[in-house]
Amino acid sequence: MIRSWRVIGVAAAVLLFTTVAVVFPAPKAAAAEAAISLTTSPVTLDLVIKPGESTTKDLQLKNNSKVPVEINMKLQVFAADGDEGLAVITDPKPGDPSASWVHFSPSTFTAQPGVFNTVKMTIDLPKEASLGYYYVVVFQPVIQSQTKPGTNTVKGSNAILVLVDTQSGTERQIEVADFSVSKKVYEYLPTTFTVNIHNGGNIYLAPIGNIFIGRDRDITKTIAALDVNSAGSNVLPHSNRNFKVKWSDGFPVHKDKIVNGQPVADKSGKVIQKLEWNTSSSFSKIRFGKYYARLTLVYNNGKRVVPLTGIVSFWVIPWKFILVGLVILLLIGFALWMIIRRGIVRRIIKLRKGKGGQRGTTAA
Numbered sequence: 001m002i003r004s005w006r007v008i009g010v011a012a013a014v015l016l017f018t019t020v021a022v023v024f025p026a027p028k029a030a031a032a033e034a035a036i037s038l039t040t041s042p043v044t045l046d047l048v049i050k051p052g053e054s055t056t057k058d059l060q061l062k063n064n065s066k067v068p069v070e071i072n073m074k075l076q077v078f079a080a081d082g083d084e085g086l087a088v089i090t091d092p093k094p095g096d097p098s099a100s101w102v103h104f105s106p107s108t109f110t111a112q113p114g115v116f117n118t119v120k121m122t123i124d125l126p127k128e129a130s131l132g133y134y135y136v137v138v139f140q141p142v143i144q145s146q147t148k149p150g151t152n153t154v155k156g157s158n159a160i161l162v163l164v165d166t167q168s169g170t171e172r173q174i175e176v177a178d179f180s181v182s183k184k185v186y187e188y189l190p191t192t193f194t195v196n197i198h199n200g201g202n203i204y205l206a207p208i209g210n211i212f213i214g215r216d217r218d219i220t221k222t223i224a225a226l227d228v229n230s231a232g233s234n235v236l237p238h239s240n241r242n243f244k245v246k247w248s249d250g251f252p253v254h255k256d257k258i259v260n261g262q263p264v265a266d267k268s269g270k271v272i273q274k275l276e277w278n279t280s281s282s283f284s285k286i287r288f289g290k291y292y293a294r295l296t297l298v299y300n301n302g303k304r305v306v307p308l309t310g311i312v313s314f315w316v317i318p319w320k321f322i323l324v325g326l327v328i329l330l331l332i333g334f335a336l337w338m339i340i341r342r343g344i345v346r347r348i349i350k351l352r353k354g355k356g357g358q359r360g361t362t363a364a
Contacts, residue, residue, distance in 0.1 A: 037064040038071075038111070040139055040158040046234075048165050052127040059119045059160060061139050063111035071111050073104040073119060074138040078161065080239035083196065089136050089159070098133050101125060123164065130169035132203045132237065135162040163234065165203055172301040173201040177240055179295045179310030186316045188275065189250035189287055193312070195228055195243040195295060197235050204234040207308065209297035211245055217311065219294050224249055228297060247293075250316075251285040252277045287316040 039062045049055050063069050077099075081088040092099040105120045121137060139158040178196040193211055206229065213224040226245050235241045248255075257264040257272040264272045295310040 035065060036067070036069055036141060036143070038062065038069070038139060038141065038158050039064055040160055042160065044161040044163070046163050046165075047123070048167060049123060049125050051125050051129045051166055051168050054122060054124045056120055056122045059121055059137060061111055061117045061119065061158065063113050063115060063117075066113050068113065069111045070142040071109055071117075072140045072142060073107045074140050074157075075099055075102050075104075076136040076138055076159075078134050078136050080236040080241070083240045083242045085233060085241055087161070097126075098129075098135075101129070101133075102135060102137075104137075121162075123162075125164075125166065129166050131166060132170070133164040133166075134204075134236070135164070136160070137162060163204055167302075170203040170302065171201040172203055172205055172299070174199045174205050174207055174235060174299055174308070176295065176297070176308050176310050179312055181293065181312050181314045184314055186314065187318055187320065189253045189316065190246040190248035191291075191293075191314060191316075193226075193245045193247070193293060193295075195245065195297075195310075196240055197243065197297075198240045199235040199237050202237045204236050205299050206232045206234045207297045207299040208232060209295070209308070211247075212294045212296065213247060214292055214294075215289070217292050217313075219292060223291070228295070249285060250287040251283065286318075288318060290315050 041060045041062075045057060047055060047057070061071065075092070076089050077092050077096075078087040078089045080086075101124050103122045103124070105122070109117060109119070111117050119139075137160045141157070175198050176195065177198040178194070180194050180196075182192040182194070195211075197207055199205055208230065209228045211226040211228060212219050212222050213226070214220065214222055224247055226247060228245055229243050233241075233243075252275050254273045255276045257274050266272055290313060292311060292313050295308070297308040298305050299308070300306070
């Protein structure tokens with residue numbers, strides 16, 4: 001059985017919780033309060049727990065600051081938000097029994113500076129549990145509101161996403177809703193592919209695979225093989241998710257403009273790109289003409305490995321490069337024509353002069 005145990009894509013939402021609470025002075029403050037920074041591990045947990053069974057996992061938190069921090073454990077839930085792998089985190093709905101199945105020991109503790117603290121999370125599933133459950137374990141620091149003038153307080157929390165698969169009553173079914181390319185004609189690489197996956201089942205799944213690029217529809221010769229969802233990110237049930245893949249192995253190629261390690265954006269917020277001519281690249285990487293991209297994904301439906309496929313075509317036409325080449329060829333051709341023409345004219349003049357001299361000698 002193929003199964004992904006790697007980081008779920010919706011963990012992007014959790015990154016918002018990385019630095020959990022910072023107390024910092026306003027620009028005119030005379031003294032700074034100590035900043036609070038917490039680190040939690042793991043980022044996500046992907047668990048298989050059968051109905052009627054129980055499991056206990058260790059969660060860790062490290063206090064990176066210089067002062068003790070009181071931590072309260074809190075349980076929330078999450079669901080998919082849009083097609084970009086984000087998550088919406090909410091409190092459990094009133095009457096949701098799944099929240100009562102999760103217990104923490106301890107549920108409140110004081111995190112000392114520079115020390116790893118272990119919290120045991122126990123999940124007890126009743127026999128009637130089925131399908132999947134999507135928990136968010138929140139390490140909530142207790143921060144007193146600052147009343148001192150000249151100080152600001154930012155509150156937040158660290159979180160760990162926990163996915164539970166009961167392997168009971170599950171329907172595992174996904175499909176490629178769309179496989180597309182951002183443009184049909186490119187001047188230069190990169191080419192951006194979008195793979196939109198729809199999960200029509202009732203449990204999360206992580207499809208993985210490749211995009212193969214070639215000159216013909218059957219991809220008899222592979223020019224490039226690109227990974228799709230190599231991180232093993234999940235698609236939640238009854239939702240869609242986009243996976244974007246770039247093919248940038250070309251000469252020349254557009255790359256993001258970077259200044260001081262950060263991408264530079266224009267006034268509209270779009271990242272500025274510049275054309276890079278890597279002279280160390282082989283001229284065989286000059287991309288021109290029509291290309292085909294074939295998508296091949298697989299997932300496990302609980303009984304067998306199921307393949308998913310798709311195909312798109314696109315053109316790469318470096319028209320500026322071609323135009324410059326044509327201009328150079330025309331200039332060379334014109335120069336050759338002028339040289340040949342001048343030579344022909346000189347020869348004609350010489351022949352005429354020779355014939356005129358011969359006629360003058362005969363008359364004498």
